[in-house]
Structure formats: C-alpha cells, structure tokens
Amino acid sequence: MMGRTMFIDPGRCIGCQACVSACRECDSHRGKSMIHLDYTDEGSSVASLPTVCMHCEDPVAPCAEVCPADAILVTADGVVQQADTTRCIGCANCVNACPFGVPKIDLQAKLQMKCNLCYDRTAYGLAPMCATVCPTGALYYGTVEELQAERPGVQVADTFVFGESEVRTGVAMVVPAERVQWPVPGGLPVVEINGKDVRR
C-alpha cells in the first residue's frame, strides 16, 4: 500500500473550493489552480468532490508515457510532476491520455500544468497546500494508517478499472465501507480496498 499520500473523501466535501484557492497559492504554480471541483449529481444534490492528479503508479503515468517531448517527470517517490517548462510543446497528448481528466493546457504559453503534489512543500515534509487547508478533511495527506486512526473504519481504494485497463494510483479515494462492491463515486468500479482484491 502507498506511503504518505493524498486521500480524497467525497463524503466530507462541502464544495467550498478552499482547495482551489489554496492551490493558487502554491509557489510552484502561483496564480493558477490545478484542482477541479466537480458536482456528481447536479440538480438533485449539492454533493461535490475535488479532483486532483491521481499520480498513477501502474501503468506509470499515462500522461508521462505519451509525452513526445519527455517533459513529464515521475520522481522516485512516485510524484508525477507537471511539465518541464523547457521541454513542453503544448501538444495536449497528456490531456487526452489522462483517464481522470486532470492536466490543463495553457494555450498561450503552450504549456501543460497539473498538480505536482506541491513538491515544493512535500519535499520539506509538509502537506500539499490543498490538503493542509481543506476545512473538512475531504483532502487528507498522510498514511492510510494515520487516516484510519483518525477516522475509524474508513476504507480506501487505489485501483480503478477503465474498460479492460486497470490503473493503480498513488492517490487514493475513500469509499463507503458498506458499499465496497459497488462503484465508487464517478462510476469507477472498486477492485481493491486497502490493498485487498475485492472483485470476488
């Protein structure tokens, strides 16, 4: 299972967009937010959830794999960095490849930008800015053990299925314990809970 990473808990999200504002304050892409706030059941519920880069582990970051300019670096600790400004050609291959719809292209600058897990902060042992400020803990940074100690009984998923492809991610999503066999929010079937295969 993953080490210190980000957990997304849609059940706690209040849609306040503190994460979006906080992301703008991050020194590595100051002035731009790399977080989307999504509404899952518009018109009948106020339910919302933040979407951050899932930092895919296996297969290694589709965005990086398809980059023709080798602009997207995956660090040894599994963080998929935003595009290297000296290499990125703004072709948007990464946008098409990402199964979670995360990278953004600044067309004027011909540059891809996305969440790099606040590398300027996590390198110092700090939590990413969004998870630091999230008023509700819908974004949480730590280990799964720390999360479970704080929220007894919480279950997380870090493996998702897209058609016939499986993607294991460095960022995990909290799923309702009583619904482990059901799709997680967003319609993605859960295949693994806390490291255990739950498909059977």
Added chain:
Amino acid sequence: MTADPRAADGRTIVPLDPSLAPPGTRGFRDAGGIPADQWHADQNGETLVPTHCCFCGVQCGMYLRVDRGGKVFGVEPRNHDINRMRLCPKGINAYQQVNHPDRLTAPLMRRSRDEELREVSWEEALEFTVSEIRRIQQEHGRDAFGVLGGASLFSEKTYLVGKFARVALKTRHVDYNGRLCMVSAAGANKLAFNIDRAGNPFSDILLTDCLLLAGANVGECFPVLTQYVWGARDRGATLIVVDPRETAVARTADIHVALKSGTDSAFFNAVLNVIIEEGLTDEAYLAAHATGWEEVKANVAQYPPSRAAEICGIPAEQVVQVARAFARAPKAMAFHARGIEHHTQGVENCLTVINLCTATGHIGKPGAGYGTLTGQGNGQGGREHGQKADLLPGGRSILNEEHRRQICEIWGIEESELPAAGTSMMEMVWQMQRQEIRGLIGICNNPFVSLPNYAVVKEGYDTTEFHAQFDFFLSETAANAHVVFPVTIWAEDEGVMANAEARVVKHNKAQEPPSGVRTDTWVMCEIARRLGEGDKFAFGSSREVFDELRRASAGTIIDYSGITYERLEETGGISWPCPSTDHPGTPRLFEDGTTYHADGKIHMQVVEWHPPADPYDAEHPMTLTTGRTVAHFLSGNQTRRLGALVEQTPRPWAEVHPSHGFHNGEPVRVVTRRGSEVFPALVTEAIRPDTVFIPYHWPVPTAANALTIDALDPRSKIPEYKVCACRIEHAEAIDEVPAPPVAPGHVAYPETQVSRTDPLPPTAPQGRGTSERS
C-alpha cells in the same frame, strides 16, 4: 499544541529579535509554540506574522507572509487550536485586500451631495466633519447626531466607538452592524442564563453524541467548523440539521428537517412536547437548575407533532425522530445561527432551543451544551464593551444607575453627562428618514447592502444633512457620504477579537499602513480632541485602549481584566470571564450547574409561535429567504474585489425548485411587497418547492435586501431577513438579468495574482446543483 511544521522549511516564523523583522512588523512570538531556537531567516527574507482571519466568527489562525520590503504578499496556514491549519477560501484570499489597488489612501469629501467626492487633506476633512457635528448638534440637539459602528472592528475600537459617541459627541444614538447578526441569540442567552455568549468551546463538538444544527449553514458560513462536525460524525454522533435548504452538511445528516422558514419555534416546541410525552426529560436536572419549567411544559402541550407538521410543512414523524435522538443521546449539543435568529421572533426561536437543552439536561458538560455561530469576526466581542445602543463596557446596562456610575468614574465624566439608551440600527435609519437624526458617522459598515428594504435605507441616508464614513474601500454606503476617512485594514494594526466561543484572540500587525491612511482609533481620538474632549481620548495605541477596556470590564460578567496581550500571544486565546492574570479563562460555562442569574438557575421561557411579519396572500404565496455563500463576506465590500472569490461566485441567483418549470439560468423575477428584481434561476431539488433563496452579498440592482422586509424582533431589534412573502415569475428576456454591479471605484485585481483556468458559467454560478428538469 504541536509545533508548526512550517518550521521545517527554513522560513522565518518567529522573528524574536525585532531588529531582524522587516519594517512595519514586530517581533512576535507565536502562540503556536515554535521553539525559540528553530527560527532563522531564509534567503528571501520572508517573515510569517502570526495572526487571525479578518472574516467570520471562527477566527482561524493564519500567518501573513511578509516580504523583505515589509509588504504582505501571501498567506500560510497556521496550526492554531481553533482551526488546526484549516482555512476556507475567504481566509486564503483575505491577504489580497491589504495591498489591493482599490484601497482608499486619502480622505474624500464633498460639501453637498450634488458634488463629486474629491481627495482632500486630512485637515480639511476633519475640520468639515467637526464643524458639521457642531452645527447639527447646536441646531437640533446632541441626539441629532448618530454613530454606527461595526463588528469587524477590533474590540479596542468597538469600545472606543461607544465612548466616542457618548463622551465626545454626547449622543445617545450609537449602535452597530452586529445588530444584524446574532443579537437574537444574545437576547435569549441573557434571558435564560444572564450571560451573553455560547456555553461551550468548538472542541466540545468532537465529544458530543448528537449534534443539532438549527438554521446554521456550517458548510458555507463557517466552513472550518465542518471538521468538528465530521469529527463528531466519525465518532458515531447523530447529526440533525434544521434548514429549509439541503445544505452541504444537511446532505449527510441523519435527520434533515426541511421546515418552512419562519416556523422554528413551533417545531422546537413540538420536539419538547414529544420529549415530555415519552418521559425523556431530565427531571432531576430541571428541579435543581431551572425555573419556569411547569409553565413551559403546559405551553408545549399545545404543540403536538401533528400541529408542527401542519405549521412547518414537514412529516410529523420527523418531530419524533429529532426528539428521541436529542433526548436519548448521552451528550447532545445544539448550535444555531442566523437561520433561526433573523426573525421577528428570533429571540423566542433561540429560547425554544435552550428549553430543549435544559429539559434534557444537556448543559454545561463536555460535549453537551449550546452555542451560536457568529457571522462577523468580532460579532461576539463587538457588542461586549459598549458599542450597542443599550450597553456600557463589560455588558453593563446603560439604564442601571450603578453601572452608569462605575463607567463614568473610569471615563472621568459626571453621571448626568452620560446619555440614555439609544435605538437600534434599523430604527436609527427610520429616524434619519424622519429627520430626527440629521448627521451620522459610520465606522466600517455597509448598510446600503446589509440592511433590509433598501429603498428605506437609501431614503434615510439621503435625508441626512451630513454623513461621514470610515472605510478602507469605497463601499456603496461610503459613496453616499460627505466625508470618507481612509482607515487601516486589519493587518495594519493590532488588537483583539472574541470569536463565537467567546475566546479572545490577538491579531498582530503585519505591515505599515499606506501613506495617508490612519487607524480608526486615531481618527476618533482626533475628532474628539477637536470637539474639546481630547483629554479623555489620549490614546496612542490599541494597547492603551485595551488597558482601559480591561479596567472598564473588571468586576462584570464580561470580565477581561485578566487578559493581556502577552497572555494571548502565549496561549493562543483566552475565553472570558477572566478576572485575574492568573485565571485560565472560562472555555465552558455552567460546569457547576449555576448560571449568572442571582438565583443561579436557568430561566426557561414560554414561547408561543406566531407567523412572520409579512403575510402570505394570493399574490405573494411563496417564501423568500436569504443567506450567504462561502465565497463572500456580508455586504461583499471586501470579497467582491478579490478575483478568486468573484470568480468562484460571480453573481447572485434565485434558487428555485424544479416544480416551477424554470430552466437553469433562465431569468426569474422575484416579487415582494418592497419591489421586484430579476435573477438567473438555479434550479435544484435541494430547496423546498414553496421557498426561493437569494444570497445577499450584492447591491442593487441584484440586492436581495431590496426585497426583504424591515420588520424587527421586538426584543433584539434584529430584522426578519429570513422570511418574507413573495412570488416568482418568468421574466421576458435574459437581458433583464442585470450584470453584477461592481463597487464604486472598483479596480479588478491584477491578472497575475488570480488567473482564470476555467471558463465562467454563462449565467448561474457553479455549485449548489443545477437542473433543467421541470
């Protein structure tokens, strides 16, 4: 408290040696407990100044990032007890106000409203103001001049507002915009407990087994408190939300009571009825600690669940569910906010909640008690020390001879010189309409947006012969004034605020004010000096005012005498009463079962439900209710200038149920007896079909408060913002939906600071759910 992990990245957190601090900052020691040997300057010379957010009553701790040149340029989360690093979008963006291009940096003046405001010298602005005060008071009497303060000011300044009005201007007319906030809760708490504050600290929420949130949209108005709510839920606590809308917190509640706005007291009376019927009262607690129980019991017998179901428009079973959940819980807490307080029976609504807590013995224990959530940063502290029409410092009554004598001794005036009680904020506006008040000084408030029934407010202000306003941005109200004094923003001065727990926290100065800007304290003292009362206003700093405030509060229930700036910096906040410098403060009230009434008991009050002030009829069959969005603060004078917050919620909308046949974004005209306005529809099932909701942070022509009624609670004098009769109609064309107005003098924030990464929605805001279903 754990050390702040910011210490790990090498930035300066605590400049212990003041000589190392950039110009305009002070050598603060953070209450977060960073060891003295862990700081050192980094290569950029950045300093983190510990302080608190300027906005709501949670008062989150934060650091302001200050550059080598002494300018605030960013924010950093702070591990303070209250918020534990969390911040909401308002808190994150608050720092952008400090050096915003819209800041007023010179006094503005005009001698009549026919002229444009123009920049003048401080001397000219002060001289004109003082001559107008003298003229109006000589011609029409001292009470013809009024002062309206603000509850976003530091407590030192609110103390000074009360003293300034009564000693320098010698007028009885002083009140404040906290009158629009939580005075109903204050009135109820005084009646029941004889103390005007919440009973428990926020941290008690984590210990409760049942949390009742009544008219409190925690997710949007106090987002950082959600961590406490979710913490309680993690422990298995039952969450009950009473709100006509499905708010973000109501969405996850065990019981969401979507009652009709304006029916709260009928509902809570019925809940108590069930608690009695099912034998769930704590009779031993009632016998020992309460008076009035028999009368309350007899009264609620008239409110069976079937009657509440009829009045409130909810299933009767929900009354039973709430009663059982609340009364059977080993520990239960009730928090309320403007949803039940903004009513003509706001005080009574709060009393019915207090009756519930009392009857079940859920008072004065860890995890059991009551509280009110404050809208403004200093909504609690702003009324404690004499800014309110009927109160003197320390919460003393201006009608009580002994209290008057005590304060006159401290102020150095004769008791005969101290004016009588004044009138409330809305009543003062009516008096302005009638020319009973002909001159007004407003200090950091914006009634043109925040008061109900805009037409009346505008007429009242237009009728005044002289109007001066203190502000750091040119608000809609300031644009109406004859004189506008440019004053400091929160990060440019030091002072204290009391949050919704009655915890006094200290704000620190992070940068020098721009050239041409003075502190509110300086301006009030200078006007007082020119009026010949300078000896009583010889204050050179906030600290000097605070020392007098501490003395003025000594011996009262609201005792600050043991609170010092140094203690606040060491502890991270102290809850009053704190009668001596070795007293730890009082985070939780009534732990020994006694209240602040002479008999030590809770005085339960009989409450009879009555309908709202604005009657329904065939033309106005629906309910208009108003409230806040997470991105904006009160009148929006501050937040409507910050790009990120404008982008998040660019304009108001009318939230309507799909059953009315509107499509999302379609223009909907909302009509009340005060007028009509057109808004884009936000169609959602998260609201009752008989109710329409409009957020109120914008001025005309998209002002919710152009439609609301200026009816007041007879005791608290709070306006009934939360309910008035209305109808909704299809508007002809989308161009009837006016563009969101910008504040006078508004300049967009520089693009480099806030850049847009997503396109804005065409008409309706993001969030809250949208639908084209009909």
